[in-house]
Amino acid sequence: MTTITPERPSTSPIAVQGDAATSAISEWPDVDQLYRRLAALVAQPMRPIRADAMATVMRWFDERCATSKRLAEQAKAVIPGGVQHNLAFNHPFSLAMAQAEGAWLTDVDGNRYIDFLQAGGPTLLGSNHPEVRRHVHAVIDECGPVTGLLHEYEIKLAELVCQHMPGVEMLRLLGSGTEAVMGAVRLARAHTGGKWIIKIGGAYHGWSDQLVYGMRLPKTGRLEAIGIPRGATGHTQECLPNDLEELRRKLRWNRLRGGTAAVLLEPLGPESGTRPVTRDYNAQVRALCDEFGALLIFDEVVTGFRLGMGGAQGYFGVTPDITVLGKCLTGGYPMAGAIGGRRDIMMSLAGGIGTTARRAFVGGTLSANPLSCVAGYHALVEAKRSNAAVVAGRAGDRLRAGLDEIIRRRGLPYVAYNMGSIVHLQTSGVLLLDTSSLWKLLKLKEEAKRRKHMMEEMGAAYAAHGLITLAGSRLYTSAADSDEVVDDALNRFDDVFALV
Numbered sequence: 001m002t003t004i005t006p007e008r009p010s011t012s013p014i015a016v017q018g019d020a021a022t023s024a025i026s027e028w029p030d031v032d033q034l035y036r037r038l039a040a041l042v043a044q045p046m047r048p049i050r051a052d053a054m055a056t057v058m059r060w061f062d063e064r065c066a067t068s069k070r071l072a073e074q075a076k077a078v079i080p081g082g083v084q085h086n087l088a089f090n091h092p093f094s095l096a097m098a099q100a101e102g103a104w105l106t107d108v109d110g111n112r113y114i115d116f117l118q119a120g121g122p123t124l125l126g127s128n129h130p131e132v133r134r135h136v137h138a139v140i141d142e143c144g145p146v147t148g149l150l151h152e153y154e155i156k157l158a159e160l161v162c163q164h165m166p167g168v169e170m171l172r173l174l175g176s177g178t179e180a181v182m183g184a185v186r187l188a189r190a191h192t193g194g195k196w197i198i199k200i201g202g203a204y205h206g207w208s209d210q211l212v213y214g215m216r217l218p219k220t221g222r223l224e225a226i227g228i229p230r231g232a233t234g235h236t237q238e239c240l241p242n243d244l245e246e247l248r249r250k251l252r253w254n255r256l257r258g259g260t261a262a263v264l265l266e267p268l269g270p271e272s273g274t275r276p277v278t279r280d281y282n283a284q285v286r287a288l289c290d291e292f293g294a295l296l297i298f299d300e301v302v303t304g305f306r307l308g309m310g311g312a313q314g315y316f317g318v319t320p321d322i323t324v325l326g327k328c329l330t331g332g333y334p335m336a337g338a339i340g341g342r343r344d345i346m347m348s349l350a351g352g353i354g355t356t357a358r359r360a361f362v363g364g365t366l367s368a369n370p371l372s373c374v375a376g377y378h379a380l381v382e383a384k385r386s387n388a389a390v391v392a393g394r395a396g397d398r399l400r401a402g403l404d405e406i407i408r409r410r411g412l413p414y415v416a417y418n419m420g421s422i423v424h425l426q427t428s429g430v431l432l433l434d435t436s437s438l439w440k441l442l443k444l445k446e447e448a449k450r451r452k453h454m455m456e457e458m459g460a461a462y463a464a465h466g467l468i469t470l471a472g473s474r475l476y477t478s479a480a481d482s483d484e485v486v487d488d489a490l491n492r493f494d495d496v497f498a499l500v
């Protein structure tokens with residue numbers, strides 16, 4: 001079983017715990033009050049866009065997005081569902097983009113949008129940052145995107161991450177967040193000999209067999225595990241967010257039947273804080289893991305570098321044993337995934353043919369290619385130099401404060417809150433429905449469908465007003481979001497909320 005090393009202080013200048021002036025998160029939300037407001041939102045009838053106004057929104061798509069519409073039809077013939085990833089799904093059809101720069105996107109019909117999707121989170125500096133692009137071009141010109149052999153940028157990127165992430169002493173690069181989570185789970189089992197993985201219900205950790213479990217909505221277990229045999233999720237468990245007693249019970253029970261390899265969590269709470277955890281939750285989980293000899297894995301695919309160079313672990317002052325990284329790690333360039341952790345644990349991932357070490361097998365032909373590494377290194381150097389996480393965090397604060405003001409002035413039940421540059425805007429509350437038992441889940445099926453449709457309509461109305469969001473309910477700000485951009489966006493949100 002594992003031994004626990006003392007916490008290493010973060011070396012990041014912007015990873016000071018909760019320091020309002022220098023932290024990407026200026027204030028942790030009042031979680032109790034937030035849950036009360038979210039409960040009130042789902043307890044009352046929906047407040048969607050009026051039908052006549054929605055008809056106008058749909059007309060906008062028909063009249064102004066003819067090329068996107070044609071491409072979306074074409075895509076449907078050769079791409080299942082017409083999109084390769086949920087992020088690209090848009091009601092009534094996906095919009096095809098032609099240009100991305102900083103805070104702005106331009107689609108193939110020439111419509112301009114303020115971009116709060118930011119590729120799903122990776123582009124903390126804003127899209128297509130020129131300085132990063134310049135360095136990427138130089139490497140591509142010299143050796144192309146991949147050679148299969150060591151490149152100096154691999155070392156530079158790993159050194160930079162190890163220097164700033166409190167829990168990372170070594171780094172293994174992989175192809176995506178999903179792959180990195182898979183590898184981290186295997187690593188935890190290899191290191192501890194434990195069988196069980198406990199995740200927090202509702203969290204997304206990619207689409208590997210063992211983690212399509214309790215996805216999006218807590219306590220939904222195998223609801224989405226289509227095509228996944230029972231055995232694959234047979235050692236995955238889920239606990240309700242913020243429920244430490246349930247976690248303790250599972251850890252205690254697992255002791256008798258093979259041990260817990262790791263507790264795996266998103267440090268802000270499931271789905272990037274859609275169900276936020278209390279300020280001290282991560283520290284409490286750390287203590288429980290220590291008590292029961294389980295490893296603590298932070299999935300920092302979203303929070304890594306977006307909350308500062310030290311990630312969420314720097315912000316909370318809690319050091320995980322294993323850290324999963326993705327997204328911002330390569331500045332929006334492919335391929336973004338890595339496992340980091342304590343040296344003694346990471347050595348179970350030792351590479352090399354003929355090694356006699358007992359090791360967990362991970363790898364990939366294109367992982368750690370020069371393209372990803374040069375992009376990641378320079379994106380992170382630039383993020384550190386320009387204090388991008390804090391700049392983007394302040395943009396998130398401004399956006400949330402403005403949304404709060406509009407919501408209050410218009411007497412709407414919507415809930416806006418943010419953790420730095422991760423802004424949540426719940427208008428239908430579909431992700432907050434109480435699914436904690438099968439009976440509740442069945443009862444809420446129709447309600448969930450209606451609320452999901454409302455969320456999609458809100459997303460469409462935002463787009464028709466020049467705002468791209470993540471599924472109509474999450475907004476990532478970037479360092480390119482100046483006060484002018486945010487204020488422009490707020491005027492557009494005000495126009496949308498006038499249609500309710």
Ligand code: PMP
Nearest residue numbers: 176177178204205206299301326
């Ligand atoms: N973990 C978290 C917390 C994520 O948000 C995501 C992707 N949104 C993943 C893992 C999976 O990463 P990828 O899409 O790169 O496989």
